Amino acid sequence: MDPYEHATTGLMPDDDNINDVDELERLENELMPQPDDYYGILNVSKTATAEELKVSYKNLCRSFHPDKHKNDEHKRIAEARFQVIQQAYEVISDPQKRVIYDTYGEEGLKATWEVGPKFKTPEELQAEYEKQARLKREQDLDNMIRSRGEVNLGIDATQIFDPYEPPVFSSFNQPGLAPKKKGPLHALTNGQVQQLFMRHSFETQLGPQTRAIFGGSMVSRGGMGGGNILGTIRHSVSPKLFCELNATILKPRGLTLKTVYNMSSDSFCNTIVQAKTPYSPPIVTITTGRRLFAATTGYITYRSGEWSLLGWGGDVSRSMDKSHVALGMAGVSGAKQKGNYSCELQTGIIASHFAADYTHKLDRQMRVRVAGSISTVGGLTASIGSDHKLSSNTRFGMSMECGVPTGVTVQFKVSRLGQKLVMPIILSSEFDFRLTFLGTAIPAAVAMAVDQLLLKPRRQKQIKAKILELREQHADILANRKAEAEDAQKLVTATAERKTKVESDKKDGLVIVKALYGHLENLVDEEGDDEEAEGVIDVTVVLQAMVNESRLTIPSGHSKTNICGFYDPCLGERKQLKVQYRFQHQLHQVIIKDSAALIVPMRAHLI
Template sequence: MGNVDFESGEENANENEEDYYAFLNISREASKEEISNAYRRLSRVYHPDKHVVPELKNKAEILFNKTKKAYEVLSDPHQRAIYDSLGVKGLETEGWEIVQRMKTPAEIRAEYEQLAEERAERLKQQRTNPTGNVTIAVNATDLFDPYEDLSLEDEYQGDFNFPNIEVSSMQFSQSIDFPLTQKDTCTLSGQLHTQNGVGGGGVNCSWRHIFSHRSWAEVEMTAGNGPALSFRGFRTLTNRFFLNGGTVLQFTPEGIRPGLVSTLAMQIDKHSVGYLTYHGGIRSLVSTSFVRDTELNTFNFAIQVGLPHSHVTFNYTRKILSQELKLKLLIKIGTFGGLVEYGAEKKVSKHSNLSFAVAVGVPTGVKLKIKLTRASQVYNFPIHLCEEVIPAPIFYATVVPIVVYTVVKKGVVEPFLKEQKARKIEKQKQNNLNKLLERRKEALAAQELMMATYNRIKSDEENKNGLIILKAIYGKLFTDRNIRADEMSHEIIDVTVPVQCLVKDSKIVLYENTKSQLPGFFDPAIGEDKLLYIVYTFRQQPHEVTTQDNESLRLPKTSHRTNIT
């Protein structure tokens, strides 16, 4: 089961929108000649003059008008450009500002993209961009205390004492962006922290101005643990070098305490960047680092020399894209001691990531770090398990999160997602019930109008031992392929007739469009994965094939040959 985003309530607005390319069975890059040929092919089936019976003539008129509309839109470069960008709704919008006959299709698409960017920018200015960080540190060292208190009296030695687990510190931060113009942004942020009953906090207000894509500048005022004023800036020096730096002026009763930070970076190659950083003032240090980030791996090697500590750090991340998983390893050695940290980060939904890490070090001991990232909110839960490096806390810190995650995922999350997806699909079906009935009626009418063409094509193919469709089924994923027409559920439809009508010169070509829009088809399972299953003969040899809804298909193929009689 893939990752299903249960945080988003968005419905698929284009589930039932007309797809003219799919209806004509042509590619989205089809030439004008291919569009005309497809139009003529369907016109021979649906033209009202081809039918004498009044009922069939009325049905044919409806489908012919649909064929004609698809041809008119796709054969006109301007309407086609609008349709490609906005769909049918774009064609129906009156007074749309980009519909000007003197513009080329490329200009229409470019103007549409520009308008979309401007709308997105306006929407961005109307909204804030809140980000937050919550850190709750837990002291659980009493769980794995390696020492025993032998000073207790005998009468108390048999008593059971619950381990003392407490919250040792908490930290909260929140920031909100206020876009003033396209180049100016004001940010208001605040922090609160407490540790062992003693706490503090601060409020920051900053203003950033973007001069160009190569440079920006920012000024920030801080109030809380003494007022401070800082200036920061960024500048791209060349195609390979950029500079980021600033200064901080902290106002104290003893006077102004200045600080300086500057980073020079060099783009070594497409995936690698080198950094040289200098901190001056209260904290004086120099550090250099090398970062290489590829599709599957991330390396980070850094050396820091200064106060209060000097250290060497190696950080490696392995990305497993198919499982949306990252495996991480950190090794850090310095004047403070040594540290090894390993863990994993998993994408649990569209907007949420969950990570676990175990840190083993001297003199810090063993820590379990849990982090949940939900959109722009970060929640950290570092748990200090032991002040000594012993096997038990390392084992439990490694195994317990994996077991808990697996149990919760299988027992709670996946059933919840499955149920929510089912409710969403059912809601889509209810919302689209009338349109579904209309499409079903149209598909049955199309199949009825195809019978003469079906009989002619089938007879021609039989006479030359060509491509003959024995059975074609379209709909929700199914396993029992031996389904009779009278046994089919409402989520599966028989499309033998329309598929045979697609045969031309003993061949069928279906493009990468949804097959629900083909003449004689409709979507019997909205929101579900669908397949097209075909059994056919070619040169009297049995064949069968199953293809995905949006997968291209060519018949016949030697790989489809079977021993079915």
């Protein structure tokens, strides 16, 4: 192994591969007044078929077509709303425009797309659009961060927790010297720097498909060390083939060629060829994998180790770099894909191991990871760690690793905009249950206390301030949305009255008795007048107008932009929809969250 090749074995995934959005930034994006939602305008879900679109469009035309209204004011309102309905139907009913809208929203319809032949299927178009968006995101990230660095400071703290005090002997019948008094922090002076590693690199664009990286690294262990300079050329040969060439300039010199080839959307093959000297064949590593399930990929890796060919390479019987084969899989888990897992089984001439890890993303920008391995070289190890996103560009993490015979190690990590500071501290060279417990329980308790007593209140205060700021900033837009919703309710009042009469005469008719939408805490209070509560609106007329053939359907997530008159009465607050309705001459009530979909009547009332 190259002595200047360093790999950090922290508990958290590399931050360069993380695309988290800060909570306040996400809140601002969510609360930003959005353009009209075409699915909400048409009162259909995103999975609606062409036939469902036609039925909903015809129903809306009965209420919003200008010719249906005699009143001049109502006719003027209907003309404006009907134009929005027509625009939405024109986009959603066109398969190609629908794919663009689903991927990029209304802004995507204004762009010029070059995605190959015109007669592609919606699935092929979706893949092309996602590819272009991914390339653009990668390019924007590369333009923002071109400098990367890492400092790894390893500390040996075994003498702090288990100090060795040499005995004091008397000589020539003279009493021994009295030991010097030591302060409470004297034990900290027994810590020693075991290793210092530093590297830094700069990246530049040489061409549309080519980038160059120039960097250097140095390492110091036990007062001895060295450094090297590394140059890298990365080139994208085609959308399926990517190559990278690395070379070290100083001794020990080496040349590494990496290729990544995507044979299809479900399979890949990666190769690494390392040449350290012209007097021996290069070490070859081949990894091939395939998607096994929707969110799981399996792979197999073969590494040749040092080998000889017809005398080229000499005697490699004493070489420590032997061949091995590894079989593993990795993927994401959970309904919201917040978990990442991987496991690997490796068999080799010298080293064999089984390793597994699981990383779960919690709320408030926190990740927790547990990992374990059993190896013929490293023995048995287990680790647990977490990290927290302090700001939009800064993360702090801590991990604890213990094993037999590796001992107990705690590691701290701070990363910001591609710059990392990693500090592993060896607490004990042997397994020590007391240190393991203290090193896990105490930091976890401190982290929980800091999170609950400091970070969480601070974050809640920031969120409340941000909500107030956004309400003031978008007050005019919100007032306009409210006025539009009230105008829409005027147009559907006649339709709602007609449907109420028709449904009342049916045996299985559906009549909306009362429907309120707004702030959760105000709605759950059964006492008092809910209509007068702050942040609550009456949507009885709206829902009755949406009844079709004794069924009411509110697509998930579109209630705030519905063409019939929904609007957000309390921006940034949790909302619920409370509906009292009469079906089969019996009174029912259902309360659902703002993000849920409601279809009534049905036995469960709520889906």
